[in-house]
Amino acid sequence: MSTGTATEVMSVARHVDASPEAVFRVLADPGRHAAIDGTGWVREPLDDGAISGAGQVFGVGMFHSNHPDGDYRMHNRVEVFDPPRALAWQPGQYGPDGEIGYGGWIWRYDLEPAGGGTRVTLTYDWSAVPAFLREHISFPPFGEEHLTRSLDNLAALV
Template sequence: MTDQEKLSATLTIDAPAANIFAVLADPTTHSSIDGTGWVQEALDRAPLTAAGQVFRMAMHHARHPDGDYRTVNQVQVFDPPRAIAWLPGQEKGDGDLELGGWSWRYDLVPLDDSRTEVTLTYDWSAVPDFIRARGIPFPPFGPDHLVDSLRHLAELVA
């Protein structure tokens, strides 16, 4: 699915929704799920347990000014085993969060006891003008990234 400021992909995964959700709620698995190779490792390794929780990731992107950088993510939706979403951003010098306005969301629909339809959505509709003015393209990857991420997720829970 694509609309003006959202990109989604759906895949049926041969695993129960609870097993898939547990992998998504574990930040240490995110580098294995990522279809771009940008996510390097979890800096906060505790499982995600609630909306509002913050977790940090080490990242790398060749076109980033520093190459290696860190993101801070705030859990927006935590509804086991149906949905999980987070908003990426950065930590300002004073410890406050500056979220970028884009989000990652996984919706899980059990089809039976051992198969789950998983939809991954990247939504950049809330990106503020000052970030858009920096010339960052949205989305910064093609739709194949979402499909690759879902395939990686399926491999992890197999």
């Protein structure tokens, strides 16, 4: 396991005993995201089917005790879709105007063959979060242990 934190980017890497293709298939299935998530905030998928390309939006139910509603929904726009090497998305929420607004943080998984399995790097990048959101949300909203648990959960699923 290796970790690294820059000012507004946090990443953790670990070896997973599965091929990059197998790891990517799990990551591309929003129905598996709740089992991967190290915080327990991610709940059920809101859409059927796998992630299939950049620009796609997929929704997930969420829960956080500090959220004003407790239960809420995130609609994630796929920013990188490069099977079996990389997958990244930017979470957002629908506003009262019916448009999705994105907060400026990105989740990214990078996969590379290594030692008969895959080296998976999970990165959380909040460098593009605008000042007005930083007034209401502390970044990062969790520590590196969340990313480490997420990769441990992913390794167990594959």
